[in-house]
Amino acid sequence: MRNIFIVLPLLLLSACTLHASFTPENGKLNDATVGVPYYDKINIFGGNVASLKDYYGNVKPVADITPVDSGLYIQHCNDNLYDNNCLQIRGTPTKSGVVKVQVSGIFNIATFQKSSEFDKIYTIIIKKPDGTS
Amino acid sequence: MPVYHLSTRINANVPPSYLLYDLSIYRMDSDRNKYLLVNVKQQPFQDNYETQRHMTANISEPLSTIYIMEVTLYRKTLLETICVSLVPFTHMYTLEEFANGKAWSAVKRENPCYFESTGIPKPVSQGGETKVIKISIPERPFIAKEYAIGSPRDPFEKKLIEYQINNRFNHIDFPEQISASVCGPAAFFYCLQKDRPDVYMQAAWELYRYGKTKIGELTISPSERCRHPSGLFYNSKGYKRISGLDWITLAGLRDSENTVLSFDTLDSPLAGMTMWQALTKWFEKAGYKKIFSNVGVTQAGIQGIRELNEYAKQGYKVVTLISDGLLGGSNSNLTVPTHWIVWDSPVTEDSKGYVHLKLYSWGKVFDQIKRNQGVSFFIPRFFGGLVFTPLK
Numbered sequence: 001m002r003n004i005f006i007v008l009p010l011l012l013l014s015a016c017t018l019h020a021s022f023t024p025e026n027g028k029l030n031d032a033t034v035g036v037p038y039y040d041k042i043n044i045f046g047g048n049v050a051s052l053k054d055y056y057g058n059v060k061p062v063a064d065i066t067p068v069d070s071g072l073y074i075q076h077c078n079d080n081l082y083d084n085n086c087l088q089i090r091g092t093p094t095k096s097g098v099v100k101v102q103v104s105g106i107f108n109i110a111t112f113q114k115s116s117e118f119d120k121i122y123t124i125i126i127k128k129p130d131g132t133s
Numbered sequence: 134m135p136v137y138h139l140s141t142r143i144n145a146n147v148p149p150s151y152l153l154y155d156l157s158i159y160r161m162d163s164d165r166n167k168y169l170l171v172n173v174k175q176q177p178f179q180d181n182y183e184t185q186r187h188m189t190a191n192i193s194e195p196l197s198t199i200y201i202m203e204v205t206l207y208r209k210t211l212l213e214t215i216c217v218s219l220v221p222f223t224h225m226y227t228l229e230e231f232a233n234g235k236a237w238s239a240v241k242r243e244n245p246c247y248f249e250s251t252g253i254p255k256p257v258s259q260g261g262e263t264k265v266i267k268i269s270i271p272e273r274p275f276i277a278k279e280y281a282i283g284s285p286r287d288p289f290e291k292k293l294i295e296y297q298i299n300n301r302f303n304h305i306d307f308p309e310q311i312s313a314s315v316c317g318p319a320a321f322f323y324c325l326q327k328d329r330p331d332v333y334m335q336a337a338w339e340l341y342r343y344g345k346t347k348i349g350e351l352t353i354s355p356s357e358r359c360r361h362p363s364g365l366f367y368n369s370k371g372y373k374r375i376s377g378l379d380w381i382t383l384a385g386l387r388d389s390e391n392t393v394l395s396f397d398t399l400d401s402p403l404a405g406m407t408m409w410q411a412l413t414k415w416f417e418k419a420g421y422k423k424i425f426s427n428v429g430v431t432q433a434g435i436q437g438i439r440e441l442n443e444y445a446k447q448g449y450k451v452v453t454l455i456s457d458g459l460l461g462g463s464n465s466n467l468t469v470p471t472h473w474i475v476w477d478s479p480v481t482e483d484s485k486g487y488v489h490l491k492l493y494s495w496g497k498v499f500d501q502i503k504r505n506q507g508v509s510f511f512i513p514r515f516f517g518g519l520v521f522t523p524l525k
Contacts, residue, residue: 060372
């Protein structure tokens with residue numbers, strides 16, 4: 001039985017580095033309109049996304065949104081503060097323009113696995129109420 | 134119920150009659166309530182630098198129970214008695230060691246110490262004299278190769294480690310392996326932190342200060358390579374891949390048990406694997422009692438879940454082996470054992486047939502089972518577990 005645990009990891013090692021994939025894939029989120037409540041969702045696949053902690057242990061969100069005064073904000077899905085694999089963008093845009101959502105982080109690993117980083121930028125175009133950009 | 138006579142010993146270079154001590158010997162429960170066995174102030178030493186043998190009340194605890202001692206030393210002079218311990222010295226031993234006069238270390242600095250340097254320099258009127266006193270400070274045991282002492286991101290900086298240990302003591306956070314393949318040690322230290330936060334804190338400090346510790350009969354003594362790890366402790370944006378404290382404890386335990394592969398870098402997936410035999414040994418040596426096991430390389434089935442559920446309902450420690458694809462976030466389709474978790478509830482099934490389990494993994498405690506999955510998803514990814522009595 002012990003041999004299984006020696007041979008198994010060797011077989012698995014070639015496929016053990018965790019790689020991220022996302023939905024949506026193309027880096028573009030739904031367009032938004034000033035004054036209209038907005039919702040979209042980003043899913044991160046490939047592994048369990050770790051909480052980001054700085055040197056002092058302060059937790060930082062897995063996603064950043066810029067500019068910060070667009071009226072849009074990021075939340076964990078299902079009100080689960082521990083689940084970093086699913087993020088939702090909500091809010092009511094206050095001005096037109098382009099908003100960027102940067103999703104970056106690292107995976108928690110299990111035995112035989114090797115972690116990797118991911119970094120992806122999404123854009124949201126906020127249109128004026130008349131439909132122009 | 135028996136009574137015990139407890140003592141410890143110090144190292145000093147002045148006659149023991151010049152010194153006095155405060156001694157408290159205590160343990161804490163999971164809620165950090167303190168239970169004192171001995172609490173005496175300004176007592177004289179015996180001639181061999183041993184404390185007096187202080188009698189306990191009638192107690193029923195097993196001899197393997199771990200206690201923390203705190204010692205404060207005083208130097209007597211003709212005119213006054215001066216406290217010479219900036220902070221109390223702490224160390225942990227089992228009740229048996231305290232009762233058998235074995236609560237001391239052969240390594241001098243692992244005991245309470247008091248040393249004086251004496252000499253009378255010539256006064257300035259006679260030409261003066263400079264006396265040189267050499268005080269040695271051993272090198273810090275843990276130094277990361279990429280982050281030398283003084284580096285702004287030194288993961289083993291003392292104030293940072295102190296902050297992290299205090300957070301663990303107060304259950305603000307839990308062991309978090311992140312990028313290190315140390316789920317077995319994480320399961321062990323999570324249970325220890327929950328049951329005996331005082332022992333967790335003391336073990337972490339002893340590893341930090343001396344590079345080794347002993348929890349009951351479990352000696353953790355990581356190799357030189359583990360204590361000087363290579364590789365990056367932060368990702369490209371400066372966020373932790375593992376904390377200094379978790380390296381000291383989790384990698385320290387894993388490496389200490391490895392005879393072939395050193396755990397000397399975060400990317401050591403093979404050196405980090407833990408078999409159930411090793412995990413059982415760690416728990417038992419630390420004082421846990423194993424009362425059941427259905428763990429193995431084959432799936433434990435629905436019967437295995439039912440068996441463990443009964444123990445989980447009664448508050449036992451249930452540590453199980455799974456395929457990490459069972460947990461949210463992971464999209465692994467493999468159904469091989471890859472991960473140790475600790476149950477914080479029994480497994481339940483809701484009205485839709487979806488399975489739920491509050492559990493500890495990756496530093497967090499919540500229902501981490503992949504959403505909207507039933508028993509048929511759970512079973513192939515579940516390989517049974519170990520059950521221990523909580524550590525008192």
